[in-house]
Amino acid sequence: MKEKRFVEVYSYGMSNAAKIFVDKQTGVNYLLLGAPGSILLGCGVTVLVGADGKPIVTPVK
Numbered sequence: 001m002k003e004k005r006f007v008e009v010y011s012y013g014m015s016n017a018a019k020i021f022v023d024k025q026t027g028v029n030y031l032l033l034g035a036p037g038s039i040l041l042g043c044g045v046t047v048l049v050g051a052d053g054k055p056i057v058t059p060v061k
Contacts, residue, residue: 006030009058020048027057 009029010020019032029048035041048056 022058024060027060029056029058 003024005024006021007024008019009022010018012018017034019034021030021032022028023030030045031048032043032045034043050056
């Protein structure tokens, strides 16, 4: 089985409606927002950026 590329590092909300994932190859952080209770109601993913507009990158090992 292949190793997972993304790892969840943070979740928030009653239904984990907000999550942050880190790409283990690049270190780039992504934010996933979803409607509580059902993915059918909508969700979205975006790159997290800092105040300078550059992607937030977690150092990878």
